[in-house]
Amino acid sequence: MQSPRSRRWLPASFLCAAALVGVLAPLPAAVQAQVLVAKGEATGLIIGLKNSPTADETLMGARVAGRERAQWENAARQGRERLTRLMKNAGLPQGTVGEAGNDQLLRFDRPLRGEALANAVRRARLHPDVAWVEPDVLVPRLAVPDDPGFALPTGQWHLQAPDVGNLAGLNLPSAWDDTKGSASVVVAVVDSGIRFDHPDLPVLGAGRMLLGRDLVSELSISNDGDGRDADPSDPGDGVSAFDATQPEFAGCNAANSSWHGTFIAGQIGAATNNASGVSGLNWNSKILPVRVSGKCGARLSDLLDGLRWAAGLPVSGQPTNTNPAKVINLSFGGDRTCAESPGYQSTIDAVTYAGSLVVVAAGNQDRGLTRPADCRRVMTVASVRRDGAKADYSNFGSNVALAAPGGSAEGGASTYLLSTSNAGTMGPAAPAYEYKQGTSFAAPQAAGVASLMLSINPFLSPRQLIERMKVGARAHVALGGLPACGTPGAGPCNCTTATCGTGMLDAHTSVQLATGPAVVIKPLGTVEPGTVITLDGSQSVAIPGRSIVSYQWVQVSGPPVAVTADQTPSAKATLVTEATYEFSLTIVDNLGRRGEDRVVGIAAMPAPPAGGGGGGGSTGQLWGLSLWAWVLAVALSQRRRRPR
Structure with missing residues (x-):
């Protein structure tokens, strides 16, 4: 009313x-809780795969077309194939596979709620190829x-x-x-x-x-x-x-x-x-x-x-x-x-x-x-x-x-x-x-x-x-x-x-x-420790009628490293150890207006190859044992609850 x-x-x-x-x-807190329970139906699971092909840094933020779009479509196909194998190996509910944003989507043949949904989430989480999982629910x-x-x-x-x-x-x-x-x-x-x-x-x-x-x-x-x-x-x-x-x-x-x-x-x-x-x-x-x-x-x-x-x-x-x-x-x-x-x-x-x-x-x-x-x-x-x-x-x-x-x-x-x-x-x-x-x-x-x-x-x-x-x-x-x-x-x-x-x-x-100069820095991504990186701000621009008169690179966070040519558009630094590094570029135009932005680089050793859908090896065996342990625990719990 x-x-x-x-x-x-x-x-x-x-x-x-x-x-x-x-x-x-x-709504009062108690009523909100009831609504959340009542709205617990999910039409599928959104699943983050370890080493997800569609979440690759070289593809995730690029407005791709032509050959690059074909690369993204290929990555999406690989993700769907991995999810199809995972769905079978983990005993997940039947459904179709696709994408949800940057990650994978398993859309159930019929919606699930309550214990059936909880079981599907648990099974997915136990799989060694899964980094995280959440139900695909309605967002009001x-x-x-x-x-x-x-x-x-x-x-x-x-x-x-x-x-x-x-x-x-x-x-x-x-x-x-x-x-x-x-x-x-x-x-x-x-x-x-x-x-x-x-x-x-x-x-x-x-x-x-x-x-x-x-x-x-x-x-x-x-x-x-x-x-x-x-x-x-x-x-x-x-x-x-x-x-x-x-x-x-x-x-x-x-x-x-x-x-x-x-x-x-x-x-x-x-x-x-x-x-x-x-x-x-x-x-x-x-x-x-x-x-x-x-x-x-x-x-x-x-x-x-x-x-x-x-x-x-x-x-x-x-x-x-x-x-x-x-x-x-x-x-x-x-x-x-x-x-x-x-x-x-x-x-x-x-x-x-x-x-x-x-x-x-x-x-x-x-x-x-x-x-x-x-x-x-x-x-x-x-x-x-x-x-x-x-x-x-x-x-x-x-x-x-x-x-x-x-x-x-x-x-x-x-x-x-x-x-x-x-x-x-x-x-x-x-x-x-x-x-x-x-x-x-x-x-x-x-x-x-x-x-x-x-x-x-x-x-x-x-x-x-x-x-x-x-x-x-x-x-x-x-x-x-x-x-x-x-x-x-x-x-x-x-x-x-x-x-x-x-x-x-x-x-x-x-x-x-908004009338100041704009810093434009080329993304860095992830490299192996010891790599010499180029901090590239050469695409930075002043608004029409003005010009950039100075550049200054500084390191903001991470293990200290030397930044060479730090007063030029393109500086260099060596990411010496595994860590996350952040660098800042400040530019000034000929009227004294400043612009600043930051870029993050990560030094990390390459990840080992992903498991083949969880179907073997010590990791797959551990997943299988974990799943059987969970099934046994559920069975014992149900047995205890039976009326005597």
Whole structure:
């Protein structure tokens, strides 16, 4: 049921009245636990193989084509063959094999849950060729605790310049004086798809929305009657009362369609300065919708493939993305940490190495971070209210880069965020505009600002974008009567740098910081100890009209080594012992602007050849003995539980 405070209607001058969603308060811990158990069904296993061919460093981050794509396809085939042998040798449930992001996927012939799923996971983990395994489960879209456009007081306050009544404003008008975006920059929205019929989201040819891809593989949640295809239109992700009673939707509550991806696409790139609707952060860049979620959320395997495809990396069975995104918005949460999900981190690594910034939402449970918000190399964004306090729902933690407006309920329409939507409750109806709140909608603010920065300086790396936005952030505010953030469930609180990042996102300062030179370093990868490596920063660039006048290489971490020719574009160093080494290159242009980035090299002895599917030798025998010991233990346990 909607809260009375949560419903507002837009003036008649709009194309359609906007229906507000009600505030969805975070679930109590006990209820969350029940939901996790109820949603324990898995359609397969995502498996990380030791010495995985598809996770090879030479392939994982390359936007490959031609011969190189053939090499990746060959590696993928090898992975499928290894997984097929492993499935038989380990006695895993029957199914089909494929990829999930950078790793392997066993898709069961029928979904498993409970003890049957636990047995399959244990069997896979015991196999000597397996580095890690996790079930392929549904990842829910972030719970939404629940123009006329740009004008205040009830319009897009979050885009305005900050002032006394609007401390969290993004300061876009000043940023737009420098750039309104470039058509050469592509921003991907990996989400529920979009409604191409919305007048503020015109397709390419009439506007800036690229056609993208639908990567939802499971018919029961796709809601469009088919699997993966070339149409990322959002058919609606509503769950009816009847749906909620069906086994495939166990753990899903009945709910109207969210139009989640449509809302986010409008935040980043709604048609602007057209006397209609709302304003987007970027007026000119392309938006690439990648549909990965449907009813109840997204399969983890679909989500990981969606990230790869958005970045222009190969995905088996899918055509090459000819419009790779330099910025990817991912507003999904998770119920486990990134450390417990190596496949998630591996895919993020590959996407980042390919040069795409992944911007993620902190989450809406008012607690510490979970995947992907706690993964390395992502840009995690927390949510603040209009007055600068942390929103009551926003998660927090040390991996948060900065905070951005996410909307809040205390002031109704004047404190929610406004963007593009649809009036349909289940399937699509008339285009609409809607007010929402959540970290799902804070993250696109940072993604949009990153796209403006790339419009000025397309050579900025993901790390450089994050660091420059952090440097340009405004300091957090301290409001009287609120505690410092850090305690789960505390509600609104004063952000600190340890909980909400360096500060509040400022678009104008971030865009100004984009005008410095960009360091571009050739990746190092893994070499044997004693190898002389070349630290190659020769592709570093200054923006047009400026030149680089100095280079400086320094070692940041690892066993100390000598860096020779350290004031040239290409220095050298010897990685003397097995360890991880990190080096930094700082460049300065002729106006004194600085640029800096880092590169990691690993010295390690070559790994021994992988076992032949676990079928022999001492390792295979040990695996067999371990499996039989586990079977015996289960049998004894069941015998003890028999009634006497």
